[in-house]
Amino acid sequence: MKVEKQFAKYVSQNILGMVGMSLYVIADTYFISLAVGAKGITALNLVLPVYSLIFAVGAMIGVGSAIRFAVDGGRKSADRDKYFFNALFWGTAIGLIFSAVGFFFPDKVISFMGGDSEITAVGSGYTRIFMSFAPFFIWNHICNAFVRNDGAPSVSMAATLSSSLFNIAADYILMFPLGMGMEGAALATAISPVIGVLVCCKHFASKKCTVKLKFSAPSLKRLGSACKLGISSFVGEISSGVTTAVFNGLILSAAGNIGVAAYGVIANCSIVAVSVYNGIAQGSQPIASRLYGDGDIRSVKKVIKLAAITALGVSAVLISAVFIFTKPVAGIFNSENDPLLAAYAEKGLRLYFPGFVFAGLNIAGAGLLSAVEEASGAFAVSVSRGFVSIILCAVIMSALWGLDGVWLSFAAAELITFFITAYQIKKNISKLGK
Numbered sequence: 001m002k003v004e005k006q007f008a009k010y011v012s013q014n015i016l017g018m019v020g021m022s023l024y025v026i027a028d029t030y031f032i033s034l035a036v037g038a039k040g041i042t043a044l045n046l047v048l049p050v051y052s053l054i055f056a057v058g059a060m061i062g063v064g065s066a067i068r069f070a071v072d073g074g075r076k077s078a079d080r081d082k083y084f085f086n087a088l089f090w091g092t093a094i095g096l097i098f099s100a101v102g103f104f105f106p107d108k109v110i111s112f113m114g115g116d117s118e119i120t121a122v123g124s125g126y127t128r129i130f131m132s133f134a135p136f137f138i139w140n141h142i143c144n145a146f147v148r149n150d151g152a153p154s155v156s157m158a159a160t161l162s163s164s165l166f167n168i169a170a171d172y173i174l175m176f177p178l179g180m181g182m183e184g185a186a187l188a189t190a191i192s193p194v195i196g197v198l199v200c201c202k203h204f205a206s207k208k209c210t211v212k213l214k215f216s217a218p219s220l221k222r223l224g225s226a227c228k229l230g231i232s233s234f235v236g237e238i239s240s241g242v243t244t245a246v247f248n249g250l251i252l253s254a255a256g257n258i259g260v261a262a263y264g265v266i267a268n269c270s271i272v273a274v275s276v277y278n279g280i281a282q283g284s285q286p287i288a289s290r291l292y293g294d295g296d297i298r299s300v301k302k303v304i305k306l307a308a309i310t311a312l313g314v315s316a317v318l319i320s321a322v323f324i325f326t327k328p329v330a331g332i333f334n335s336e337n338d339p340l341l342a343a344y345a346e347k348g349l350r351l352y353f354p355g356f357v358f359a360g361l362n363i364a365g366a367g368l369l370s371a372v373e374e375a376s377g378a379f380a381v382s383v384s385r386g387f388v389s390i391i392l393c394a395v396i397m398s399a400l401w402g403l404d405g406v407w408l409s410f411a412a413a414e415l416i417t418f419f420i421t422a423y424q425i426k427k428n429i430s431k432l433g434k
Helices: 003-035 038-075 078-104 106-112 117-132 134-149 153-175 181-204 220-294 297-324 326-332 339-371 375-429
Strands: none
Touching: 003 038, 003 134, 003 153, 003 181, 003 220, 003 297, 038 078, 038 106, 038 117, 038 134, 038 181, 038 220, 038 339, 078 106, 078 117, 078 134, 078 220, 106 117, 117 181, 134 153, 134 181, 134 220, 153 181, 220 297, 220 326, 220 339, 220 375, 297 326, 297 339, 297 375, 326 339, 339 375
């Protein structure tokens, strides 16, 4: 199959899958806004960074291990079959730590993220339930990554879509007919990754599957080797959480709980946008890793070019849609018709979203650097966009321009990171095959 056809197949199915995965966060926010109002959205937005951290750990272990699986397959390495079990073991161990913290200290988690006593009371039940299921979220990332890298992107897409559709339906049933409120939303979210794992098991049980659950002694060295390549996926996931945590603190000072609720609207729209770019990165990665393992460097460079063009095209569509439909998008999550929330959210969407011109290229670039074992380049890009640039820009620009500076800092940080991405791509990709 030609590289272009492989790219179109993998990327389109991964975008659908990743968007599907993000939709349950949107569903949570929408139904919570109806059931609880702005206080519920504020509580949800304060714990979104915890979601991001759990997802980031799953992505780092899963994507990194699956890259090793794909590259070692091309090299006929004997270690290939040891990565799946090792990923599941360490994913479970780390997930149980999250579960214990969430089960015993949910109020402390919300308080640590900036919630006052009123918001803590609203969100502690939600936090306890979803954090208790942390191992399942991590397993879902691991299973999806291995299925995708084993040549079954359609199964990966089906798994994420099935998980999301279940969550949306269960959200409504548990929150309204059964009257469980935010706890119902948490339970729906917590069960959804179990559905995704079960769908992935369809591939693992098939004759086409080459992934083996080979029991072996858990290896920290093998985990570290995988995480080294999965670090860009980790930072890609955690960056939204870091951005949310930093923005929440700055916005609480500038505009209070209503400002955080408005940012909840922007953060949820941002999650959908980031999921599209993650779909491009994760769809490109198995192709690039396999071609790299086979030594076909010319085709690897073609995949990089296709990913960049696709990311720019997606950015044009997303930004245009936000500018055209700003009011209705902001209104979806404003069930109380609060005029101040609407004003904050509408202006914020218009100032924040242009940054995705650069964010899309940065996310795709970091993923592809990891795919060809250029972990240091991927790390530089990921750390810039996920931590250094966004924190510096948010703090400095909020001091200069208040709430507007917070919204604009996202674009400024991604622009700075873009120069790092371009440098790392030129430096590392040009030397492949030499």
